[in-house]
Amino acid sequence: MKQHSHQNAGERGLALMMTMVLLFVLVILVTEMMFTSEVQKAISQNLTEEHLAFYAEEALLLRVEEVLFQDIEPPPMKPIDELLLSPEERELLESQKGTDSLHDYWATMRNVEKVGDGAITARLYDEERKFNINTLIDPKSSQPIQKRVELFKAIIKVIGVKEADDRGFVDEVSDYLDENKTGKYESIAANRPMQRIKEMLAMEHVDKELFYGKNYPKTELTFVEESDGVVFEQFDDFDEESEGTAADPFQEAKVPPYEEWEEDQFIPGLQDVFTVYGEGKINLNTAPFPILVAMFNEDEEVAKEIVIQRKKKAFKNLGDIASVTGASERSDYYKDLITFQSNYFRVEVSMKRENILRQRVSMMMRDGPNAITLFRGASL
Numbered sequence: 001m002k003q004h005s006h007q008n009a010g011e012r013g014l015a016l017m018m019t020m021v022l023l024f025v026l027v028i029l030v031t032e033m034m035f036t037s038e039v040q041k042a043i044s045q046n047l048t049e050e051h052l053a054f055y056a057e058e059a060l061l062l063r064v065e066e067v068l069f070q071d072i073e074p075p076p077m078k079p080i081d082e083l084l085l086s087p088e089e090r091e092l093l094e095s096q097k098g099t100d101s102l103h104d105y106w107a108t109m110r111n112v113e114k115v116g117d118g119a120i121t122a123r124l125y126d127e128e129r130k131f132n133i134n135t136l137i138d139p140k141s142s143q144p145i146q147k148r149v150e151l152f153k154a155i156i157k158v159i160g161v162k163e164a165d166d167r168g169f170v171d172e173v174s175d176y177l178d179e180n181k182t183g184k185y186e187s188i189a190a191n192r193p194m195q196r197i198k199e200m201l202a203m204e205h206v207d208k209e210l211f212y213g214k215n216y217p218k219t220e221l222t223f224v225e226e227s228d229g230v231v232f233e234q235f236d237d238f239d240e241e242s243e244g245t246a247a248d249p250f251q252e253a254k255v256p257p258y259e260e261w262e263e264d265q266f267i268p269g270l271q272d273v274f275t276v277y278g279e280g281k282i283n284l285n286t287a288p289f290p291i292l293v294a295m296f297n298e299d300e301e302v303a304k305e306i307v308i309q310r311k312k313k314a315f316k317n318l319g320d321i322a323s324v325t326g327a328s329e330r331s332d333y334y335k336d337l338i339t340f341q342s343n344y345f346r347v348e349v350s351m352k353r354e355n356i357l358r359q360r361v362s363m364m365m366r367d368g369p370n371a372i373t374l375f376r377g378a379s380l
Contacts, residue, residue, distance in 0.1 A: 064106075
């Protein structure tokens with residue numbers, strides 16, 4: 001009898017243990033199912049966000065193409081706001097036609113659009129405000145073009161390359177670009193035009209500080225001019241910031257007036273003054289301050305006056321530049337390197353969601369009434 005009782009107790013214990021094991025397994029299965037469901041939900045949400053971001057970026061780039069088109073081919077119906085312009089504002093609008101300047105809508109485009117739980121915005125930068133380094137070499141003779149070499153040397157002097165090194169720097173760039181395979185710097189030479197300006201980082205004469213600059217402002221440079229007791233703020237435009245220092249594009253950075261800069265506080269880099277796009281002419285309506293200084297005999301006063309004048313009204317021709325005191329001689333000398341229109345534009349698209357900021361860059365070329373995308377969606 002006792003043996004039978006012990007057997008029943010053992011069976012009940014075994015049954016209880018099995019039940020507990022089954023419950024434990026069931027809990028694990030339910031937990032795993034819930035976790036898998038949450039993971040799948042997160043993946044699905046991320047995919048949805050990715051698709052929203054992709055299509056939002058595509059829509060924004062189409063909008064940019066439209067902006068670049070309308071900049072040279074305005075719509076037949078004038079916006080109602082334009083009908084309300086004052087005579088002075090109308091004169092300014094008329095003066096912009098046939099030019100590309102910081103007065104144009106593409107230069108001030110700051111639309112921030114909602115995308116799901118995030119936001120997206122685009123900024124346009126004129127690439128032809130810089131010196132196209134590929135035009136340093138004559139493609140027919142593979143020899144440096146003297147006038148372009150002079151401007152190249154003036155630019156690198158402004159950004160701090162020692163005069164003793166500039167000849168070697170010119171030789172290194174020439175060896176990199178020319179088709180022949182003879183020269184002191186052929187070990188790193190590509191013997192073709194540069195495809196990305198970052199290729200300069202492979203050069204012996206270039207380190208990261210020289211390439212990226214030192215705390216150089218991405219936003220507008222402020223000049224403070226006083227005339228008859230009235231203070232005016234004038235602005236200039238600059239290129240993207242140094243690597244790893246991307247600013248929040250949804251907030252404008254605060255840059256002190258130019259007169260308050262310390263000599264070692266803001267130093268431009270090669271990326272701020274050189275490009276691989278364009279036909280080799282520099283748009284004086286948008287050229288950054290260091291290029292203006294280099295082009296006009298390292299005279300900062302002439303460069304500042306050009307910035308002040310173009311803020312009031314876009315330059316349309318060399319005659320307008322010649323009207324700036326001290327600018328006529330150098331503008332005449334560099335006349336074949338000067339333009340007042342641009343056809344290559346860098347588009348930086350920034351997408352922000354919570355604390356995550358993703359930036360992508362596209363390059364567009366304006367060809368007559370068409371905006372052609374050369375590449376899109378490269379990560380910054």
